[in-house]
Amino acid sequence: MNSVQTFWLIVISLMVALALSVWPLPLELRWWRPDWVLLLVVFWVLATPQHFGLVSAWLCGLSLDIVRGTTLGENAFALVIVAHAIALNYQKMRMDSGLQQSAVIFVLVCFHQFVSMWALGLQGVAYEFTLHFLLTALTTALVWPFLRGFLSVAHTRLHAF
Amino acid sequence: MFSLLRVAPELVIRRIFTNDSTSSLRLLVLASIALGLLFLDQKLPWVDAARAQLSGLSAPFYWVTSLPQRVGEAVGGSFTERRVLHDENAELKAKILILNAKLQRSATVRAENVHLRELLNSSALVKQSFRVAEVVGVAPDPNRHQIVINMGWNDGAYVGQPIIDEMGLVGQVVEVGPLTSWVLMLTDTSHALSVQVNRNGTRAIAEGGGRIDQLELSHVAATVDIRVGDLLVSSGLEGRFPPGYPVAHVTEVTVDPGKPFATVLARPLAQLDRSRHVLLVFTDTEAATALR
Numbered sequence A: 001m002n003s004v005q006t007f008w009l010i011v012i013s014l015m016v017a018l019a020l021s022v023w024p025l026p027l028e029l030r031w032w033r034p035d036w037v038l039l040l041v042v043f044w045v046l047a048t049p050q051h052f053g054l055v056s057a058w059l060c061g062l063s064l065d066i067v068r069g070t071t072l073g074e075n076a077f078a079l080v081i082v083a084h085a086i087a088l089n090y091q092k093m094r095m096d097s098g099l100q101q102s103a104v105i106f107v108l109v110c111f112h113q114f115v116s117m118w119a120l121g122l123q124g125v126a127y128e129f130t131l132h133f134l135l136t137a138l139t140t141a142l143v144w145p146f147l148r149g150f151l152s153v154a155h156t157r158l159h160a161f
Numbered sequence B: 001m002f003s004l005l006r007v008a009p010e011l012v013i014r015r016i017f018t019n020d021s022t023s024s025l026r027l028l029v030l031a032s033i034a035l036g037l038l039f040l041d042q043k044l045p046w047v048d049a050a051r052a053q054l055s056g057l058s059a060p061f062y063w064v065t066s067l068p069q070r071v072g073e074a075v076g077g078s079f080t081e082r083r084v085l086h087d088e089n090a091e092l093k094a095k096i097l098i099l100n101a102k103l104q105r106s107a108t109v110r111a112e113n114v115h116l117r118e119l120l121n122s123s124a125l126v127k128q129s130f131r132v133a134e135v136v137g138v139a140p141d142p143n144r145h146q147i148v149i150n151m152g153w154n155d156g157a158y159v160g161q162p163i164i165d166e167m168g169l170v171g172q173v174v175e176v177g178p179l180t181s182w183v184l185m186l187t188d189t190s191h192a193l194s195v196q197v198n199r200n201g202t203r204a205i206a207e208g209g210g211r212i213d214q215l216e217l218s219h220v221a222a223t224v225d226i227r228v229g230d231l232l233v234s235s236g237l238e239g240r241f242p243p244g245y246p247v248a249h250v251t252e253v254t255v256d257p258g259k260p261f262a263t264v265l266a267r268p269l270a271q272l273d274r275s276r277h278v279l280l281v282f283t284d285t286e287a288a289t290a291l292r
Helices: A002-021 A027-032 A036-047 A054-068 A074-095 A098-122 A133-160 B009-017 B021-040 B045-065 B067-078 B082-119 B285-291
Strands: B127-138 B146-149 B162-164 B169-176 B181-185 B192-197 B203-208 B215-221 B231-234 B246-254 B261-268 B277-284
Touching: A002 A036, A002 A054, A002 A133, A002 B045, A027 A133, A036 A054, A036 A074, A036 A098, A036 A133, A054 A074, A054 B021, A054 B045, A074 A098, A074 B021, A098 A133, A098 B021, B045 B067, B045 B127, B045 B169, B146 B169, B146 B277, B192 B246, B215 B246
Parallel strands: none
Antiparallel strands: B127 B146, B127 B277, B146 B181, B162 B169, B162 B277, B169 B181, B192 B203, B192 B231, B203 B215, B215 B261, B231 B246, B246 B261
16 A cells, blocks of 8 residues: 555656756756756655666656657666666665765766766757756755655655555 | 655665665666667657657646746736726737738739749749747756747647747747647757848858857858848748748857958847747648749
8 A cells, every 4th residue: 555655656746846847947047957856766766765766767767858858768867877876875875964965966966967968969969068067966956855855754644644 | 864764674684685686787778778769869760750759748747837827927917907908909909000001012012022023933932821839838958949839740830840939030840749849949059040131142051059149150251241230031042941031130240360251140039038929830832833
């Protein structure tokens, strides 16, 4: 029963994260948008590695590709590697302080951004390399404690029933 | 924080002592599939077709995220004062009157144009029709200048279709789903189109540079007659955009004697970052052949 509820919580949180990642923002603010789906993948791998593994992370990435209109496989590739990194260290990471976890997330978002830039280059888009991706990493790291607090309350409430 | 999550101890122990080879294998397989898709995206036609089909799934997200703006507009519309509406109505009526007056002249001008073209033995102008589409989303990626519109193949949209707004050319459709389409805007770094100076017909290629308010004309010889303020219109030579639509105003011409080409910058006329509604241009091919 619990796993069914967890499944639905994962699906709903994914839908919300996907909507937030395409929420229309003015051009100047678009770099500040947190990497919502990456946060979600990190949270669920940490919370229930037995329910949410690499396949789920891969599917999350693919749905992000579809919704954002990026090349198929771009986000799937980045997020499956992120999920693997977390799954290997989830016990250690659970013990970390919020700040330490945020630091790890910062690095993971940078990795995700590099994969996206590389995929852009693969498509032949001549983008200008800037350090703006650090803004995305920063906001994502700052949002993490709040998202973790919110989702873990939702998750435990669900299990209490 | 995660001690709250109460993971069963035997599960944890099993996690610690199982070897991770299956997990690594899974990573290898999943990452390979993703990389395969990435590399084959442009090579295999069925990946594109699958993408087009799947993009139908993204329509609800764009519908939801554009909801606040649409609700805001609807609520704003129903709470406007009567006096304001009255003024707006009067203003619009005056505008229609002026446009209709201009249109009267345009009928004779068009007839004259057709006549002159016949005299010159040049081909007749192609007729076009329009459909209004709403912008429901913008590309979340700051490196891509794309918008999502609420018309897909069900409404007749097709890849390569020109998109304009009331001021000028916006871009072209690059991906069509059942209900939505992606439009690549002129200023995207991967976009270029053939333009000509309205004043003297000089041709050039206008490339996007990744800035929403700027186009760059590439390989313009330093001696070419282009001035600041010139209107650039589409020339139609690339075979994609209909000729004669306004594209941009030249804002800067720099001739450096040390360089073979002049640097010419232009500002797009279409309101690329503000338009809420755009027009899909349908080229009426039957009408065109009949006229010929």
